[in-house]
Each structure stands twice: as structure tokens, then as C-alpha cells.
Amino acid sequence: MKALVYTxxxxxxxxxxxxPEPAAGEVVLRIEAVGICGSDLxxxxxxxxxxxxxxxLGHEFVGTIEQSAAPGFAPGLRFTGNPLIACGRCDxxxxxxxxxxxxxxxxxxxxxxxxAERMSLPAASLIEMPQQMPAVAAALTEPAATAWHAIxxxxxxxxxxxxxxxxLVIGGGAIGLLAALLxxxxxxxxxxxxxxxxxxxxxxARHVGxxxxxxxxxxxxxxxxxxxxxxxxAAATRTQALAAVTPGGVVMHVGLxxxxxxxxxxxxxxxxxxxxxxYTYTTADLRATVAALARGVFGDLSWVEQRPLxxxxxxxxxxxxxxxxxxxxxxxx
Numbered sequence: 270m271k272a273l274v275y276t277x278x279x280x281x282x283x284x285x286x287x288x289p290e291p292a293a294g295e296v297v298l299r300i301e302a303v304g305i306c307g308s309d310l311x312x313x314x315x316x317x318x319x320x321x322x323x324x325x326l327g328h329e330f331v332g333t334i335e336q337s338a339a340p341g342f343a344p345g346l347r348f349t350g351n352p353l354i355a356c357g358r359c360d361x362x363x364x365x366x367x368x369x370x371x372x373x374x375x376x377x378x379x380x381x382x383x384x385a386e387r388m389s390l391p392a393a394s395l396i397e398m399p400q401q402m403p404a405v406a407a408a409l410t411e412p413a414a415t416a417w418h419a420i421x422x423x424x425x426x427x428x429x430x431x432x433x434x435x436x437l438v439i440g441g442g443a444i445g446l447l448a449a450l451l452x453x454x455x456x457x458x459x460x461x462x463x464x465x466x467x468x469x470x471x472x473x474a475r476h477v478g479x480x481x482x483x484x485x486x487x488x489x490x491x492x493x494x495x496x497x498x499x500x501x502x503a504a505a506t507r508t509q510a511l512a513a514v515t516p517g518g519v520v521m522h523v524g525l526x527x528x529x530x531x532x533x534x535x536x537x538x539x540x541x542x543x544x545x546x547x548y549t550y551t552t553a554d555l556r557a558t559v560a561a562l563a564r565g566v567f568g569d570l571s572w573v574e575q576r577p578l579x580x581x582x583x584x585x586x587x588x589x590x591x592x593x594x595x596x597x598x599x600x601x602x
Contacts, residue, residue, distance in 0.1 A: 270285070270286055270287070270288050270385060270386040270387050271283055271284070271285065271286075271385065271386050271578065271579075271602065272284055272285075272286040272325045272381070272384060272385035272386070273325065273326070273327070273384035273385065273578055273581040273582075273600070274286070274323065274324070274325055274384075275312060275313065275320065275322055275323070275324050275325070275326050276322050276323070277315075277322055278313070278314060278315025279313065279314065279315070280313075280582065281313065281326070281384070281581055281582050281585060282582065283578070283579055283581070286325070286381075286385065288387055289381070289387055289388060289389035290336075290389070291336050291337065291338040291339070291389050292338065292389070293338050293339075294338065294339050294391055294392055294393070295338055295339060295389050295390060295391050295392060296334045296335075296336065296337045296338070296339055296342050296389070296390060296392050296395070297334070297335050297336040297337075297387055297388070297389050297390075298330070298332030298333065298334060298335065298348070298350075298383075298387065298388050298389075298390060299332050299333045299334075299335045299386065299387055300330055300331075300332045300383050300385060300386060300387065300388055300602045301331050301332050301333065301347075301404040301407075301408075301601070301602075302330070302331050302404040302405055302407070302408040302575075302599050302600070302601055303327045303329060303330045303331075303382075303383040303384055303408060303578075303599065303600050303602070304327075304329035304330075304408050304409065304411070304412065304443075304597055304598070304599045304600075305327075305329075305581075305584060305585065305588065305597070305598045305599075305600065306327075306328065306329055306411075306412065306443075307442060307443070307444070307524070307526075308525075309326045309327065309328075309377070309585075310585065310588055310589065311525075311526075312324075312326055313326075313585050313589075314589075319378055319379075320377075320378055324377070324378075324381070324382070325377070325381040325382045325383075325384050325385050325388075326377045326382045326384050327376075327377050327382035327383035327384035327385070327600075328352035328375065328376045328377040328378075328382055328383060328411060329352075329383070329408050329409070329410075329411040329412060329599075330349065330350065330352075330376075330382075330383035330388070330408060330411075331347065331348070331349045331398070331404050331407035331408045331410075332347070332348065332383070332388065333345065333346070333347045333348075334346050334347075334348070335387065337392070339391075339392030341392075342392045342395065346400070347398060347400050347402075347407075348395040348396060348397065348398060349395075349396045349398055349407045349408070349410045349411075349555075349559065350376075350390055350394045350395050350396055351367075351394045351395075351396060351552055351555055352375055352376035352377060352382075352394070352411065353367065353368060353370070353373050353374075353375055353394075353549060354373060354374045354375065354376070354380075354391055354394055355367035355368075355370035355372070355373050356370055356371075356372035356373070357393070358372075359371050359372060365551060365552075365553060366551060367551055367552055368418075368548055368549045368550055368551050369548065376388070376390065376394075384578065384581060384600065384602075385578075385602065386578075386602045396410065396552070396555045396556060396559060397556070397559070398410075398559045398563070399559075399563050402559075402562070402563055404601075405570060405573055405575060405599050406562045406563070406570055407559070407562070408599050409443075409447070409562060409567070409570065409573070409597065409599075410555055410558050410559050410562060411550075411555070412443045412444055412447055412597065413447045413451075413558045413561070413562060413567055414549075414550035414554045414555045414557075414558040415444055415447075415523065415547075415549055415550055416444055416447040416448040416451055416523075417451065417550065417554050417557060417558045417561070418547055418549065418550040418551065418554045419444075419448065419498060419521050419523050419547045420448060420451055420452065420455070420498070420521075421554070422521070422545060422547055423496060423498070423519055423521045423545060426519045426543045426545060427495065427496060427519055428495075428517060429495065431452075431455055431456070431457060431496070432455060432456030432457055432458070433495075434457065434459070434494070434495035434496045435459040435493060435494045435495055435496075435515075436452055436457050436459065436460050436461070436494060436495070436496045436497070436498070437461050437462075437463060437489055437493070437494040437496070437497045437498070437510075437513050437514075438452070438460070438461070438462045438463070438497075438498045438500060439462075439463045439484075439489075439497065439498065439499045439500060439501055439506045439509060439510060440462075440463070440464060440499070440500035440501040440506070440524060441462050441463075441464030441466065441469040441470060441472070441473045441481075441596060442469070442500060442501075442596050443596045443597040444500040444523055444524070445462060445464070445473075445498075445500035445501075445596070446462075446469075446472070446473060446476070446477065446572065446596040446597075447567060447596075448498055448500060448523075449462050449473065449477045449479060450476070450477055450566075450567045450568050451561075451566065451567065453477060453478070453479070454566050454567075460477070460479040460480065461479060461480040461481070461482055461489070461494075462477065462479055462480070462481055462482070463481075463482040463483075463484045463489050463509070464481065464482070464483070464484075465483065465484055465485050466591050467483075468591070468592075468593070468594035469594060469596060470483065471594065472572050472594050472595070472596065475572075476568060476571070476572045484505075484506075484509065488509055488512070488513075489509055489512075489513040490513065491512045491513060492512075492513070492514070492515050492516065493513055493515065494513050494514055494515060494518065495514070495515050495517075495518045495519070496514075496518060496519050496521070497510045497513050497514045497518070497519070497520045497521070498520075498521045498523060499520065499521065499522050499523060499524055500523050500524050501524040501526055502522060502523065502524025502525045502526045502527060503524070503526040503527050503530075504527045504530030504531075506524070506526075507522070507527075507530055507532055508530075508532065508533070510522070511532055511533050511536055511537060511542065511544075512533075512536075514540075514542055515540075516540035516541060516542070517540070517541050517542070518540075518542055518543070519542070519543045519545065520542060520543070520544045520545065521545050521547060522544065522545065522546045522547070523547055532544075572594075572595055572596060572597070573595060573596075573597045573598075573599055574593065574595035574597070574598045574599070575598075575599050575600075575601055576598055576599075576600055576601070577600070577601050578600045578601060578602045580600075581600055584598045584600065
């Protein structure tokens with residue numbers, strides 16, 4: 270089969286790889302569509318020691334079962350899936366918070382990913398979807414579920430209902446854009462998105478219809494938002510988020526661009542700001558997100574760009590250079 274393989278920092282190449290064989294309890298999916306995630310780009314830069322050269326990346330996928338070694342999962346059925354493979358036995362899994370599983374492994378990190386014509390996966394990780402759902406919509410389940418999970422967690426900490434809040438989303442990439450679309454659906458009228466890339470600012474304005482800020486021209490207003498969602502996670506955006514939130518407000522930290530940075534703990538304490546972190550999603554979030562995508566909660570998805578798998582390296586280069594207006598590129602094997 271053809272697979273897009275990470276070979277060195279700044280480079281992926283199309284190679285021939287053996288077709289996968291399903292182990293007991295697994296299936297082999299023929300991949301229909303797979304999205305490029307920010308973490309894939311991070312790995313492409315060589316910044317993720319967990320993802321080593323020789324690995325097939327990609328964990329935002331949809332496919333059709335070609336082979337099955339799992340009872341009840343027949344060839345011909347279409348699924349998306351949870352790329353986080355949890356143990357199912359630890360305290361977190363038992364609580365339904367399998368995104369925190371201490372024994373988790375991951376597609377596109379500890380096992381070959383979906384930038385390929387075929388991929389094996391435990392059947393327990395498959396997520397049911399409408400069989401006629403468009404492949405591109407289904408491939409957005411994973412990033413959309415990240416936004417879904419983050420906003421659900423944030424609502425538990427907000428003092429007032431979400432739709433009454435002034436909300437700032439930092440970052441107009443896939444997670445930021447999907448979060449903004451979901452916030453609009455949930456009734457948020459006073460919504461702004463801060464994005465440095467002018468192409469993406471234009472896309473956010475067109476597809477979300479909210480205020481769009483250029484942080485390079487001026488930082489977001491201080492103490493102006495009851496809820497701030499940082500979908501970038503850089504040292505600078507963490508500082509902006511804490512400055513922009515009102516006293517008593519909530520900052521949700523989603524992005525992981527920088528591993529460490531100093532934050533203003535004095536302001537956090539004196540202003541009684543709630544700072545939350547979130548990691549991916551639960552299986553329940555993925556199922557809810559599939560249903561939401563199917564009924565159009567995230568809009569028509571016309572902002573997604575599709576390219577063939579053979580153009581994968583160029584897609585990474587364009588994303589890295591900021592030449593792509595699309596918040597998400599989906600590759601088609």
C-alpha cells in the first residue's frame with residue numbers, strides 16, 4: 270500500500286508499505302480521508318520526541334472496514350475512530366474519562382497512523398457514524414470533538430450562562446475555528462477570534478461571521494471577556510488570555526504549541542480567574558460530535574481544503590509557511 274511516511278524533520282514522503290493485518294479484536298480500514306492535525310505539523314518539525322522518523326502520522330480519519338478479526342464488525346461498514354487507545358481498566362477509563370488513561374497508546378504516535386491507504390485499529394476504538402455521511406465531515410470528528418470537550422468543560426466553571434458571555438477565541442486554526450462555530454451555535458453573540466494570519470482572519474470572518482482581531486496590530490482588550498479559549502498555547506497567547514479575561518472569568522487552555530511558559534499567577538489569584546486545561550475528548554464526546562457534524566452544527570465545512578495523499582509534503586510546507594487559508598487540509602488516499 271501507499272503511505273505518507275515521516276522521514277526527517279521537515280519531510281514526509283510517499284512510500285510503499287506492507288498492507289496491515291488485523292490482530293485479534295482489530296479491523297483493517299481502507300482510509301477515505303484523513304486530516305492534518307497541528308500535532309502532525311509539530312511532529313513534522315521534529316519537535317515531538319514521541320513521533321520518530323519512519324512513522325506514518327495521521328489520526329483524524331474515516332474509513333471502510335476491509336478485513337475484520339473482531340466479531341460484529343463486518344467488512345463494508347464505515348467508521349471514524351478514537352485514535353486514543355485506552356486500557357479500559359484504570360480508574361479514569363472506569364469513570365468514562367478515557368482521554369486521561371494512564372496506559373493509553375495512540376494512532377499516529379505509538380502505532381502507524383492514517384496517512385496511508387490502509388490502517389489497522391482495535392475495533393473497540395471505532396465510532397459509529399451515519400453510513401452516508403460525507404468522508405470530509407467524518408474526518409473532522411476528532412478536531413471537532415476537541416472543541417466540543419473544551420467548551421463543555423468550560424461551561425461548568427462559568428458563573429453566567431455561556432450565551433450571555435463575551436467570548437474570545439485565540440487562534441483561527443482548526444480547533445479555534447471549530448470552537449467559534451460551536452460557540453455561535455450555542456448562542457454566543459459577543460464573539461471575537463484573534464488570529465495572526467490574514468488569510469485565516471478572512472476565512473473566520475466569512476465562515477463564522479464574528480469580530481476578527483489581529484494580535485500583531487494590537488493585543489486583545491484587557492479584562493474584556495468572561496471566557497477566553499486559547500487554541501494556540503504559545504507563551505504569548507497564554508499571556509494574552511490571562512490579560513483579556515475579566516475578573517472571575519474562565520480561561521480554557523487547549524493548544525500545546527509551547528511546553529512551558531511563565532504566567533501571571535498574581536493576577537490569576539487576585540482576580541479569581543479560573544484556568545482550565547483540557548486534553549482531547551472522551552468516547553462520549555466523539556459520539557456526540559459525529560451526531561453534531563451530521564446535523565450541520567459546524568456549518569457547511571466549505572472552509573476545508575482537500576488534497577490527494579501524494580501532495581502531502583506540499584500540504585505540510587504550505588501550512589508551515591502560512592500560505593493556506595484553510596484551517597484544515599484533508600488528504601485523500
